[in-house]
Amino acid sequence: MTPRIEPLSEPYPPEVAERLATLMPPGQEPIRLFRTFVRNLPMAAGLNAWGRYYLSRQLSLSVRDRELVIDRTTARCGCDYEWGVHIACYADRVGLTRAQVRSIAHGSPSDPCWTTHDAVLLEAVDALHDSATIDDQLWPRLVAEFTHAQLLDLFLLAGWYHAISFAANAARVEPEDWAPRLADLLP
Known part of the structure; x- marks a missing residue:
């Protein structure tokens, strides 16, 4: 392309x-x-x-939670560019397993590789992507895992990486040579 x-x-x-x-x-x-x-x-x-x-320590989410939000958002947006850069630079640093990387790209929050904490975070990203809101069934599970400050960071972080994905996809920014692509993990 x-x-x-x-x-x-x-x-x-x-x-x-x-x-x-x-x-x-x-x-x-x-x-x-x-x-x-x-x-x-x-x-x-x-x-x-x-x-x-x-990308700073001022963000109230842990580095791992931040990466899960970014990776899932960019995967759901089909943004090979940003997804690949983040997987290449951060997946090992935050302890993502190969099964988790594959699940982020093509799986579900209900995949067995996720803890309850990780799964509810991914569900939130999916809900925001699909409906631009969090429904009343998901909300209590989110507040059981995250503070209000963390939730606000989660919501804006997902939105920020939608914007990055939109720009990278529409401009057709070529993936970096050293970064994986979403299709690399298709079953």
Whole structure:
């Protein structure tokens, strides 16, 4: 699939190089998504505030919970790009097993690889994706596992990664060469 919006390549204008440097950890080459986003510098500047919050320790969700929300949201959106980057960079760090990665991509929260905590989190992501709300049957199970602050972070995190998925999919950002793809895990 050909990208609809080509990522910028070096040499970058100074203001683009500066923005890319703020989006990536020191010493790492900018990923295709960010090189695409810098085609709109004011929008890319806004990524710092939101992106850094959702990838920071300020988020009230644990790193594992955060990754489950991101991975399931991007999988449900069919976003090979963002799903693959997060699986490649974080799945091992947060202790996701191969069965869990496969379940995130193509399974269900009721798969036997999930704890009750993980399953209700994934159910919330699915509910938000499918209906843009949480029904009265799921709500009590969520508040038994998460604080109100954590739930608010969960809701906005899922929405943020819907937006990232929409942009990556619509612009047809090519997956990174080192990242897996959703189809890699089809049975």
